[in-house]
Amino acid sequence: MADWNDLKALRTAQSGTGIEGLFAADPNRAKGFSASTQDMHLDYSKTMIDAPVRDALIALCESEDVARRRAAMFAGAPINETEGRAALHSALRNLDGGPVYVDGQDVMPDVLRTLARMRSFADAVRAGTTAATGGAFTDVVNIGIGGSDLGPAMAVRALSPFHDGPRCHFVSNVDGADIADCLRGLDARRTLVIVASKTFSTIETMTNARTARAWMIDGGGDPARQFAAVSTADDKTAEFGIDPDHVFGFADWVGGRYSVWGPIGLSLMLAIGPKAFDAFLRGGQAMDLHFQAADWPENLPVMLALVGLWHHQVCGYPTRAVLPYDQRLERLPAYLQQLEMESNGKRVAMDGSTLPMPSGPVVWGEPGTNGQHAFYQLIHQGTGTVPCEFMVAATGHELDLAHHHRLLIANCLAQSEALMRGRSLEEARALLMAQGLGGEELERQARHRVFPGDRPSVTLIYPQLTPFVLGQIIALYEHRVFVEGAVLGINSFDQWGVELGKQMATSLGPIVDGTEPVQGRNASTAALVEYVHRHAGGAD
């Protein structure tokens, strides 16, 4: 049975063996070190994972009892132990599945009933039969933050070729600039506002919701007809004055960052229609089935997780970059930052003990090819190693622009190859000599043109970015986070780390307003507040 020390020993023994060396030693490496679903392919051969490393990673997975925890998650057991809840987002996409029990009660009838209500509401809004004060809705504004924003915002952008409903906008930041820029130019009499908040108490969302309500009344709209809510807190939505027919509830066993599959996805359903939304759910469900059935080496979420653990916990690379060569996935890195870092950015294990190894890495990224002209310099020639996760579709949606897509693919493949291969000093010298350079100048210049190579990457390739494929991608990453968390012994479903800042913001509010004195706060905070008061005039 392998452990972290075995993996570290394997890593040390590898020194000097390059990734290209692994390809030279194994003609079947590309096939042997990749995994596929019916239509999606994950290539992790451009890493230093070889057969002994993979065996040791899988053994780790087995010893940490990932299979038992996976079964517990899908069965609705309260695996979110610090909150005493299940983590059952998979039930939201369990379209053809059987019953799912939480505390002995089948949750599927409720899930399907809410989905049916969402469908009727979306159909009516899209058809114009549920209309605003000024006629059919032209625009939808989703007000939410974190999981109540990033999922639908990312998915609405990703699936723009499928939009045939009202335009969707997203407001998240309490910075008034966000809502002001969004509402400017919208018709208050033809806008639907969705207040999306699991708790219906998040200060940013409630502040924005009140601002939107005032804007609507000022503009001649009617919040009683033009506001909807998505929440687990019926009492609070009623208190806010939202028509119960426009309230879509969900249970507390859906974590915020896992909630796009249910009512939090209402804006997405309004944009693409219930049928395409179903396809999105089916994509997620297909990945659930794959995750539960495929053997470890063929299991995409498991292998993606093991690659992540190898790079961060064993090799010690502090970050990982998500690089979609798909402009419509431009919000995916932000979405994954919440999914991965809020889930696994913990320093205490499930049992309260201090983790003996680093937990989740920093996740960041931007779509290619834009990133190539910004931060890839560091990825190729910087002093540290950044494992890269490339993703690309075989076909774009712009069939008349197929040459763009071919170039996009060529760039994506070129980057993973360049990172792996690098360029030696000899090759750099030869390049410059061919340009007529010689002597000391050649030596100096050549060093700048060396690429160390051996920089690892994985590539996820899919046929086309459809609702079904997007559903698979999101569920793939959700389960990857789950496996990493399970191996590390983390509770991936709580987020206590966001509480302290929220509390401090609440206590600082009156001080910034000028209604309470600044005395007693830390000297740095006090000086910053005084600066604000000097320059903004204090309370308004």
Ligand SMILES: O=P(O)(O)OC[C@H]1O[C@](O)(CO)[C@@H](O)[C@@H]1O
């Ligand atoms: O949906 P709510 O309750 O407004 O919460 C929004 C977000 O805030 C958090 O609780 C923490 O900031 C996230 O986990 C969540 O997605």
